[in-house]
Amino acid sequence: MPHFLSTTDADFETRFAALLTMKREDSPDVDEAVAGIIADVRTRGDAAVLDLTAKFDRMELTAEGLRFSEDEIDALCAEVSNAEREALELAAQRIRAYHVRQMPDNQMWTDPDGATLGWRWTPVSAAGLYVPGGLASYPSSVLMNAIPAKVAGVERLAITVPTPDGVANPLVLLAARIAGVDEIYRIGGAQAIAALAYGTETIAPVDKITGPGNAFVAAAKRRVFGKVGIDMIAGPSEILVIADKHNDPDWIAVDLMSQAEHDESAQSILITDDAEFGRAVAKAVEKRLETLERRTIAGKSWEDFGVVITTRDLDEAAELSDRFAPEHLELCVEDPDALSEKIRHAGAIFLGAWTPEAIGDYVGGPNHVLPTARSARFSSGLSVMDFLKRTTLAKMSPEALKAIGPAAERLANSESLEAHGLSVRARLDRLNEGA
């Protein structure tokens, strides 16, 4: 049974607040082990990576074998069915078309004081994408990480993907090829993150690392942050659906299950202004859970973290949604556009009943790497911006320096930074000599 709440309940606020702070994930503390792995890779390079891969992935490799050869990639890609290839290509094309529009403009202008100001965007030179191995090795995530990097203009894009016992996922290799990835290494875990961040004899270091991973990968990303850039540390996935009674309860049920099936720690939340509809959806979920392939996972997620909230109206639903700041938000209501205007915190919004969240996971175009665990309050999904950085530009004319330089000198002196002031003063004195 999921958690049933109604905003008219006397204890609603208490129970809702408890839901917001409920811990869904117990990350094992692997930080010490990870620190050791990183130090080992920094010291011994390839040799450490090879030893760790033998230990964790049961793969005896040589330094030359760390990277997939073009022939190996060809052979694996050839295993993919045409239907799957076409689906990947459609997804890639749509993701690319969306992300191209995110490219920001450079600007440069001269203000009334004669100061020319602006900024310019440039891509990160080299990026590394971590792709998990095993069950969570998703080709769609390769597209979602690699395409924004290539659209941004990243010249060198490397992937690491562990292949435990030598098992590689052909779709991952094909997705990497379609996205234009330059290098693919068959390594994983904290050792892969360390190799990308610090480099080894075989693997050149990168400037930015993105992509999801297990507790070891997350801890390693935290540790190399600063040496390289990283994307967010992703937590378990969540969906929040706001639906009125004019929906098919089964559609909403299967949407809720599409998050629940990811992970026992995933969370699916329904907010509706009709209590009866909420019960109908819960019943439809039970029915779907009878036959769903991943019913054990989805059932546990729904049992532990599933939530059905009845509100007085849709405005109240929007307010509660903002407090969750969900990763995914479906608005299955008559006027989803109007309701979306009332939402301030969400990673991605899916408007209307014809837009199941799963469309966004694969072929919609927007990125599926989104802020989890309420971090949509302060962060955004992955985009081309994660692979670009801004250089600000400033150019003073002598007149501009005359106009604004004295204020800089004054503030420098107030901050006891004399040389700052003198660097302005030396120029102003020259101008005054000239006058």
Place this chain on the structure above:
Amino acid sequence: MPHFLSTTDADFETRFAALLTMKREDSPDVDEAVAGIIADVRTRGDAAVLDLTAKFDRMELTAEGLRFSEDEIDALCAEVSNAEREALELAAQRIRAYHVRQMPDNQMWTDPDGATLGWRWTPVSAAGLYVPGGLASYPSSVLMNAIPAKVAGVERLAITVPTPDGVANPLVLLAARIAGVDEIYRIGGAQAIAALAYGTETIAPVDKITGPGNAFVAAAKRRVFGKVGIDMIAGPSEILVIADKHNDPDWIAVDLMSQAEHDESAQSILITDDAEFGRAVAKAVEKRLETLERRTIAGKSWEDFGVVITTRDLDEAAELSDRFAPEHLELCVEDPDALSEKIRHAGAIFLGAWTPEAIGDYVGGPNHVLPTARSARFSSGLSVMDFLKRTTLAKMSPEALKAIGPAAERLANSESLEAHGLSVRARLDRLNEGA
């Protein structure tokens, strides 16, 4: 004596590579102490903050006294001279004018398949700015952090600034008022970061924390990252000047010293295509160091980390600069605009000899919070974007779902995520019934 190198030296590459990886800062390992402080503030709230403030800042406060009252702010602001107030107001106005231009656009379009896509930017609801106390308590940094937050639309902006022994900096208070800060708390250290991230009885939690600080503050920011957003972890400052022989050596010398005076760990680098000019600048630095107020700090920084590199030409200078990826880059050459086009990695570029870096610290308009320690390879200075987040939007028409839904279903099945596929299939079946 600074490090003198020439690209024509036989051992240049070795020495240059050593400079790039030279460790300038030994951060004390305070992580365990900080973990304890954060846990204490989470458990005991105000009581913990008050105890820690008594201990570290020698200030006996009550919960009511944590926040500066409007009367206290009024009284402190009245201590500021008119000249300083005008300088702060000019700076604020120019910083605001620059950052307003950074506001990104919302977008929404419908593609040929009938999918309506886009994104919308919204501000973080509440942000906290950390302002160091004592010598490094810079009013200019208050403007540089607070103005972008307010331009972005942050509703609630809180500052924490420690006041050891009760000493407050009136300019910091005035800068906060000019920038539109809503709450000012007289606390600092890891306890201030913990209070901002988790909240106490008196201090409501925020969603994003920015601002520089000592090792305790940096460690605390790292630890609360995820619960809240943070800006970069700043390292010691650096400047790189590319100058040809047509410059006044003294101007360049004082520009180099304007970084060196910050901190013994700061780094000042000159790259020139004229060896004799390089020596002249070094001589001018020695002369300035005779009289500079902060000559002990600046002298030590120049002695330990100062670098003068002679290159064959300016193109080579630009290449070397990119390997440093400097926080501040001055281009004191005949055609600085052309040379700037060859630069890929820099936090801020100052074009031409009339643009000393100190202009950018105060009144230029661009932000002075910039990526240090080579992180301009992958990150940008502070901007309105740090206080905004993007929600992606997607809306399928029935026709769009028909066109792209089957590819989503196929990929979902390839990834063994059946419910994802079913959420699309349920809708497609309805459409097919209707057909």
